Amino acid sequence: MPIEIPDVVVDRLPLYYRLLSRLDAEGRAVVSSQELGEELGVTPAQIRKDLSYFGRFGKQGRGYSVSRLQEELKAILGLDGRWKVIVIGIGRLGRAIASYPGFEGQGFDVIALYDAAPNLIGTEIEGQRVRDVTALEDDLKKTAVDIGVVAVPGEFAQDVVDTLVDAGVNAILNYTPNRVQTPPGVEVRHINPVLFLQSMTYHLRQRRSS
Amino acid sequence: MPIEIPDVVVDRLPLYYRLLSRLDAEGRAVVSSQELGEELGVTPAQIRKDLSYFGRFGKQGRGYSVSRLQEELKAILGLDGRWKVIVIGIGRLGRAIASYPGFEGQGFDVIALYDAAPNLIGTEIEGQRVRDVTALEDDLKKTAVDIGVVAVPGEFAQDVVDTLVDAGVNAILNYTPNRVQTPPGVEVRHINPVLFLQSMTYHLRQRRSS
Known part of the structure; x- marks a missing residue:
C-alpha cells in the first residue's frame, strides 16, 4: 500500500532529486540535512521530516548516502x-x-504534437509532424498517453x-x-508566470518598505 | 518591521489572491477556511495558519471577508x-x-525586450522594439527595473x-x-517544466503500482 505523502512534500522531491544528481555528478558520497537545507532554502528539520516519509535513509550524525537517496527518489518519482x-x-x-532540452534525459518522451491551425498541421517541428487536434480523441484510443501538456489559447x-x-490521461x-x-x-499542474512574479513582489515590497 | 513569513507560505499567497479575486467577482462576501482549503488542496488548518501570519482576518465560525482578505493580500504581495x-x-x-496575457492587469509592465540575434534586434515584437542585449547594462543605469525574465539559451x-x-535588479x-x-x-524563481512533470509522475507511479 503506498504511503500517503503530503503534496507539498511531493512537490519538493524533484528539487531533492536534481540536487542529489548534481552532488552525485560531483563525486559526493554523503550529504548532511544541513547542506541539503542550505541548498534548497528549507530548514534541516524540514529536510529530515520530508525524507522520513520514505524510511530511514540517514544515519544520525553521518548524513545521507547521495547515491542511495538519489536512487530511491528516482524510483519514488517514477x-x-x-x-x-x-x-x-x-x-x-x-x-x-x-523543444525543451532535458525532457528526454529525464524519461519524458514527447510522442506527438497537435494544433488546430491549418498552416501548422502536417508541418514538421522538432522532428515530429504536427497532427490535427481533431484527431486527438481517436489517437488516444490507439496509443495510451501519460501526460498532456496544454499550450492552447x-x-x-x-x-x-x-x-x-x-481518454484516460491522468x-x-x-x-x-x-x-x-x-x-x-x-x-494538474499550472504554469502561470504571473503567480511566480507575485511571489517575488512580496519580497520586493518588504524591501521597499523596510 | 516586516513579519518574517516562511517562503512556502509566501508562494501560496498568489493562489489565495487569485481564488479570492474569483470569489469576489462572483459576488461572494464571506468564505470559510474549509472552502479555501478544498479549492486549493490544502487543509483548513493550514489555511488558518497561513493567514494568521497577517493578523486576525477570520472570525471564529464566520469565515473570512472575501474583499478584505483580497485587499490585504494585494497590499502584502505588492x-x-x-x-x-x-x-x-x-x-x-x-x-x-x-505576449502572456494578464501581466498588465496584475501590475506588471514589460518595458523592454532584449536579444543578441542581429535579425531580431530592432524588430518590433508585441509593440516593443527589441534592443541589443549589449545595451542592457547601460539601459539599467538609466532606468531601474524590478524584475528580469531570463529566457536566453x-x-x-x-x-x-x-x-x-x-545593476540592482533583485x-x-x-x-x-x-x-x-x-x-x-x-x-530567483525557476520555471522548469521537468520539475512539474516529475511531481506528477510520482502520483502516476503510485497509481500504477497500487
Whole structure:
C-alpha cells in the first residue's frame, strides 16, 4: 500500500532529486540535512521530516548516502521508467516546450504534437509532424498517453483537458492562463508566470518598505 | 518591521489572491477556511495558519471577508503597485512570455525586450522594439527595473543574471534549464517544466503500482 505523502512534500522531491544528481555528478558520497537545507532554502528539520516519509535513509550524525537517496527518489518519482507526453497547441509557447532540452534525459518522451491551425498541421517541428487536434480523441484510443501538456489559447483549455481526461490521461501540465476543472484523481499542474512574479513582489515590497 | 513569513507560505499567497479575486467577482462576501482549503488542496488548518501570519482576518465560525482578505493580500504581495519587467531572450519562449496575457492587469509592465540575434534586434515584437542585449547594462543605469525574465539559451543564463544583479535588479524569473547563482537578497524563481512533470509522475507511479 503506498504511503500517503503530503503534496507539498511531493512537490519538493524533484528539487531533492536534481540536487542529489548534481552532488552525485560531483563525486559526493554523503550529504548532511544541513547542506541539503542550505541548498534548497528549507530548514534541516524540514529536510529530515520530508525524507522520513520514505524510511530511514540517514544515519544520525553521518548524513545521507547521495547515491542511495538519489536512487530511491528516482524510483519514488517514477523516473526509472519512461513517460509518454503529448503537447497540444504548437504556437510559440508550445514549440518552446516541445523543444525543451532535458525532457528526454529525464524519461519524458514527447510522442506527438497537435494544433488546430491549418498552416501548422502536417508541418514538421522538432522532428515530429504536427497532427490535427481533431484527431486527438481517436489517437488516444490507439496509443495510451501519460501526460498532456496544454499550450492552447486559454479559451480552448477546458475542451482539450476534457478530451484528454476522458481518454484516460491522468496528468495535465496546463500552460494556459485559464483554470481547468478535472475529476478527482487527475493531477494538474499550472504554469502561470504571473503567480511566480507575485511571489517575488512580496519580497520586493518588504524591501521597499523596510 | 516586516513579519518574517516562511517562503512556502509566501508562494501560496498568489493562489489565495487569485481564488479570492474569483470569489469576489462572483459576488461572494464571506468564505470559510474549509472552502479555501478544498479549492486549493490544502487543509483548513493550514489555511488558518497561513493567514494568521497577517493578523486576525477570520472570525471564529464566520469565515473570512472575501474583499478584505483580497485587499490585504494585494497590499502584502505588492500588487497595488506597478512593477517594471524586462525580458531577455526573445526566442520562441521569450516571445510567448512577452505576449502572456494578464501581466498588465496584475501590475506588471514589460518595458523592454532584449536579444543578441542581429535579425531580431530592432524588430518590433508585441509593440516593443527589441534592443541589443549589449545595451542592457547601460539601459539599467538609466532606468531601474524590478524584475528580469531570463529566457536566453541556458549557457548564457548566468552572464545575463550577473548583469541584472550587478545593476540592482533583485528579482529574476529564470526560464532556462540552467541553475543560476545569485547573492543573498536576490529572489530567483525557476520555471522548469521537468520539475512539474516529475511531481506528477510520482502520483502516476503510485497509481500504477497500487
